[in-house]
Structure formats: C-alpha cells, structure tokens
Amino acid sequence: MSSLPLTSVEDRLYVLRTRWEGYTADGSFEHFIEFAVAINSLAEHFNRLRLPGLVRLCEGLENAALAKLGDQSAHPLPQQDIVSLQRQLDTLLGAVGTSRAPVPVRRAETPSTALKEIDWVKPRSVWVVADANGHELAEGLSRQLHYFGFQVFQLCWDCALPQAEAPLAVLFVPSHTVAQPKDLARIEQVRAACPASQLFFLGVRSEIDPIVVLMRAGIDVTIPADEQSSTVLSRVLDLVQTHEQEKHRVLVVEDSRVAAALIQRTLAEHGIDSHAIGDPGTLLEVLRDYRPDLILMDMHMPRFNGVEATRVLRQMSAYQSIPIVYLSGESDIGMQVEALRLGGDQFLIKPFNPVLLAAVVKTKIARFRETQRSSRVDGLTGLLNHTAAKARLQALVAAAVEPARITVAMIDIDHFKSINDTYGHPVGDQVIRGLAWLLKARLRATDLIGRYGGEEFIVALPDVDPEMARNVIDRIRTDFAALPHAHPGGVLYATFSAGISVYPEVDAAAGLTEAADGALLQAKRLGRNRVEFAFA
Numbered sequence: 001m002s003s004l005p006l007t008s009v010e011d012r013l014y015v016l017r018t019r020w021e022g023y024t025a026d027g028s029f030e031h032f033i034e035f036a037v038a039i040n041s042l043a044e045h046f047n048r049l050r051l052p053g054l055v056r057l058c059e060g061l062e063n064a065a066l067a068k069l070g071d072q073s074a075h076p077l078p079q080q081d082i083v084s085l086q087r088q089l090d091t092l093l094g095a096v097g098t099s100r101a102p103v104p105v106r107r108a109e110t111p112s113t114a115l116k117e118i119d120w121v122k123p124r125s126v127w128v129v130a131d132a133n134g135h136e137l138a139e140g141l142s143r144q145l146h147y148f149g150f151q152v153f154q155l156c157w158d159c160a161l162p163q164a165e166a167p168l169a170v171l172f173v174p175s176h177t178v179a180q181p182k183d184l185a186r187i188e189q190v191r192a193a194c195p196a197s198q199l200f201f202l203g204v205r206s207e208i209d210p211i212v213v214l215m216r217a218g219i220d221v222t223i224p225a226d227e228q229s230s231t232v233l234s235r236v237l238d239l240v241q242t243h244e245q246e247k248h249r250v251l252v253v254e255d256s257r258v259a260a261a262l263i264q265r266t267l268a269e270h271g272i273d274s275h276a277i278g279d280p281g282t283l284l285e286v287l288r289d290y291r292p293d294l295i296l297m298d299m300h301m302p303r304f305n306g307v308e309a310t311r312v313l314r315q316m317s318a319y320q321s322i323p324i325v326y327l328s329g330e331s332d333i334g335m336q337v338e339a340l341r342l343g344g345d346q347f348l349i350k351p352f353n354p355v356l357l358a359a360v361v362k363t364k365i366a367r368f369r370e371t372q373r374s375s376r377v378d379g380l381t382g383l384l385n386h387t388a389a390k391a392r393l394q395a396l397v398a399a400a401v402e403p404a405r406i407t408v409a410m411i412d413i414d415h416f417k418s419i420n421d422t423y424g425h426p427v428g429d430q431v432i433r434g435l436a437w438l439l440k441a442r443l444r445a446t447d448l449i450g451r452y453g454g455e456e457f458i459v460a461l462p463d464v465d466p467e468m469a470r471n472v473i474d475r476i477r478t479d480f481a482a483l484p485h486a487h488p489g490g491v492l493y494a495t496f497s498a499g500i501s502v503y504p505e506v507d508a509a510a511g512l513t514e515a516a517d518g519a520l521l522q523a524k525r526l527g528r529n530r531v532e533f534a535f536a
C-alpha cells in the first residue's frame with residue numbers, strides 16, 4: 001500500500017476511486033482493505049472540515065465495507081454486493097460534488113499570507129423551513145443567522161425547495177413538539193435532496209420515541225423546546241468552524257522490529273504519526289519528549305511486560321488518563337481481562353485488522369483530546385480560556401520566524417456593567433456569547449481567539465499584514481454594533497473597543513498583551529466603539 005501525502009479532498013477522492021477500481025478489477029482482499037482505508041481517510045478529512053453530512057455518508061459506506069472485511073474468503077465479493085457498494089459510493093461522490101463549498105475548504109486547508117478580504121468571511125446558506133405557527137421563531141433565527149454572515153432561505157412547510165446549491169444546514173421549525181406524518185415526509189424529501197446538509201428539528205419533546213422517529217427520517221440534530229434560538233445558532237456556527245487538528249501521535253512499544261514496522265506503516269497510511277521503542281525501559285524519557293496521545297503496548301517484552309509498564313505509568317499523575325491499547329498475540333481471555341484491570345483501555349489481538357486498529361486509535365485519541373480540551377476552553381463561549389490563550393500566544397510567538405508578523409488585539413465590550421445592570425446577567429452572558437460567535441465565524445481556524453476575562457477577549461492573527469488585520473477587526477466591530485441581542489422587552493445593541501499590538505514591533509507575548517491593553521485603554525478614552533494601534 002502506498003501512502004500518498006493527501007492534502008485535499010481531491011487527493012482523497014482520487015485515491016478512493018482508484019482503490020475501488022483496483023478492487024473491482026481483481027477482487028483481491030488486499031485491494032479491498034486499501035479501499036476501506038481510503039474511505040476512512042476521506043471521512044476523517046470531512047470531519048476535520050466539519051461537514052457532518054458527508055461524514056455520515058462516508059461512515060455508511062465504511063460500515064458496509066467493514067462488514068465485508070471479516071471474512072477474507074468472501075472475496076471477490078458477489079456481484080450484488082459490488083453493485084450495492086458501487087451505489088453507495090456513487091451517492092457519496094454525487095453528494096461531494098453538489099455540496100462543494102470551495103471558500104471555507106480552501107481557507108482551512110491553506111492559511112495563506114496573501115489572504116484577500118473576502119476570505120475572512122465564511123458565506124454559507126441555511127434553509128429555514130417553518131410551519132405557519134413557527135413563523136415568528138423562524139423570522140428571528142433568520143435575522144440572527146443573516147447577521148452572522150449566512151445566506152438564509154425562508155421556506156414554508158409545503159413549498160418547493162430552492163434551486164440553489166445544497167445548504168450547510170436546514171432548520172425545521174414546526175408548530176408542534178411531536179412530528180406528524182407530513183412532517184416526516186417533508187424531512188425525507190429534504191434529506192434526499194441534500195444528503196450532505198445538517199438537518200435540525202426544533203422544539204422537539206425530550207423523549208426517546210419521537211426523537212428516534214425524526215432521526216430515522218433523516219434529522220441529525222433535535223433541539224428541545226427551551227433555549228431554542230441560542231442553541232441552534234451556536235450549533236450552526238459550530239459547523240463552520242474548522243478545528244485546527246494536530247496530527248495524532250502514537251507511541252508504539254514493541255520489541256519485535258518487524259511487528260513495529262508493520263504497525264507504524266498502518267498508522268502512517270491513516271495519517272497517524274508514530275514513534276516506536278523496543279525497550280520499555282526508555283518509556284518515561286520518550287513520553288516526555290514525544291508527548292503521544294496514545295500508547296500501543298505489546299504484552300510480552302524482555303525485562304518488563306506491557307502490563308507492568310502500564311501499572312507504572314498509571315501511578316504518575318501525568319499519565320493517568322493517556323489511552324493505552326494492548327496489541328498482543330495473547331489469546332488467553334483471563335490474561336486480557338487482567339491486563340485491562342491493571343490500567344489498559346483496550347485489547348487488540350495480533351495479527352491485527354488495520355482498519356480496526358486505526359479506528360480504535362482515532363476514536364480513543366478523539367475522546368482523550370476532548371477531555372483535555374474541556375480544561376482549556378471557557379464554558380460560556382467555547383473559546384480558549386485565559387490560561388490556554390496565553391499559552392497559545394506564547395507558542396505562536398515562539399514559532400514565528402521573521403519576517404512573520406502577528407497582530408494581537410485585546411477587545412472589550414463597552415459599558416458592559418450597565419448592560420448587566422439594566423437587562424440582567426443572563427442577557428449580559430448572551431451578549432458575550434454573541435461576540436464570541438461573531439469572532440469565531442469571522443476569523444480563521446489558524447487564528448487565536450480567547451476569552452481573556454469577563455467581557456474581554458484576545459485575538460491573535462498570524463501571517464497577515466497588520467493593516468489588513470486591523471480592517472478585519474474593525475469590520476467585526478461594525479457588525480457587532482449592528483447585531484441585535486434579544487432581551488425580554490425587545491432587542492439591545494452593544495459595541496466594543498479594541499487595542500492592537502504587532503509582533504515583532506513588540507517581541508514577547510507578555511509585551512504584546514500589555515501594549516494591546518494600553519491601546520484598548522486609549523480606545524476607551526477616545527470615546528469607545530473604536531480600534532486603536534499601540535504606539536501609533
């Protein structure tokens with residue numbers, strides 16, 4: 001199997017098509033494994049690009065392929081299985097073709113130093129399908145989505161679907177909390193027309209049966225009746241975020257060099273970085289330097305076995321939660337259970353199935369990172385918290401090589417105390433969230449966005465001309481001032497002030513925040529609702 005450096009959707013689609021052609025030409029099991037690996041790689045990529053509809057289609061195809069992986073003697077597959085897989089593959093390829101969103105995909109892939117102004121905005125469309133009684137909620141949501149840069153099509157429950165490209169999301173706003181047969185028919189129609197879009201159903205009753213019925217019809221996310229508008233907005237905005245995904249790192253502890261090479265090759269084919277050691281005696285040193293997200297541990301090795309090494313790690317606070325997966329020829333169930341009791345997370349048997357190995361590694365790492373992430377993000381906004389934002393800025397500065405420039409802005413909502421005093425804390429929180437969402441929607445995945453304090457935010461924009469960065473922040477300022485925030489008596493409007501400093505004019509992280517804070521103070525002094533440069 002070759003491991004191409006896959007950088008784009010095109011690369012992955014090409015590999016998927018050729019792997020399938022390879023399999024249909026000779027029916028070999030080896031080619032089928034390559035096909036399954038290629039689907040998994042595409043699914044991963046769509047996941048990173050936050051395209052859940054396409055992920056779902058990939059996973060459907062992947063599941064169908066995995067079902068045929070268990071029995072090598074079943075290959076070449078009978079014609080009816082080939083036809084069925086071909087149909088699923090065609091649906092997937094068709095959906096990719098019709099749901100292309102070149103601007104965000106390209107943006108996330110290649111943060112460029114030559115960004116044009118338009119690249120900073122992520123234009124996407126959303127369809128809002130409302131029943132007569134859901135009209136008011138639909139109207140409010142449409143307005144908010146519009147303010148966040150979405151093109152919104154409002155549709156009545158029975159009218160024809162727009163002849164436009166498939167939307168990022170479809171919001172169904174019904175008038176009752178349990179879906180009726182006609183609602184299900186409508187959902188199925190939209191699902192068929194937009195296989196890659198994320199379908200939301202609002203105002204559902206929080207019970208299992210009605211939710212399962214909706215999911216079977218094609219709904220991806222149901223939102224309970226309370227807190228509808230803010231939840232929907234944050235879920236839709238979340239879809240346009242492309243999380244910066246560090247490569248998965250796996251430490252392979254394996255005394256057989258042949259086995260280690262085989263494992264590393266499989267991991268590399270799934271885009272997973274790895275490092276192998278043959279002697280568990282060097283484990284602590286390597287963990288410190290390599291900082292893996294997961295350890296693949298052999299059971300039987302000279303000097304200590306894998307279970308003893310795991311027990312040692314579990315006694316150290318730094319390694320209490322790192323996933324440890326045993327990969328061993330040990331077939332004694334009693335030994336396997338004992339190994340899990342003593343600190344392992346999973347047991348995989350050698351010879352291993354490469355697709356299963358990659359799936360286990362990736363899902364375990366995803367959970368591990370999610371837990372790690374929750375200690376770094378702010379609960380109200382989902383942005384980096386103060387400590388994490390400071391650390392990220394330090395890392396950006398440390399990695400900057402001249403002539404790279406980094407623009408740092410401290411942003412503070414104006415007269416926020418009086419918003420709290422007049423409308424109450426929950427409305428104040430909503431204003432904070434509104435600004436967080438606007439920043440997330442407008443800045444790149446590679447930019448740092450953090451909540452620095454109560455109503456103070458920090459952003460850092462690497463690799464861009466400071467004047468352009470200032471324009472971007474200023475545009476966000478104008479748009480924030482026009483953003484309506486709902487309160488029980490109507491809507492309110494808020495503004496922010498910002499101070500900007502630039503690396504390398506100021507060459508340390510602490511200095512950058514201090515200088516930007518000074519400029520922010522100046523912006524407040526000069527009347528608020530403005531952006532000021534430090535040392536201007």
Ligand SMILES: Nc1nc2c(ncn2[C@@H]2O[C@H](COP(=O)(O)OP(=O)(O)OP(=O)(O)O)[C@@H](O)[C@H]2O)c(=O)[nH]1
Nearest residue numbers: 412413414415416417418420425428429454455524
């Ligand atoms: N609702 C809400 N309020 C918060 C939060 N964190 C801090 N605050 C409030 O934010 C307010 C900040 O007010 P000040 O620092 O006096 O500044 P300001 O009223 O924004 O005035 P200027 O910055 O000078 O324009 C205080 O009343 C804090 O209680 C939060 O998480 N939620």
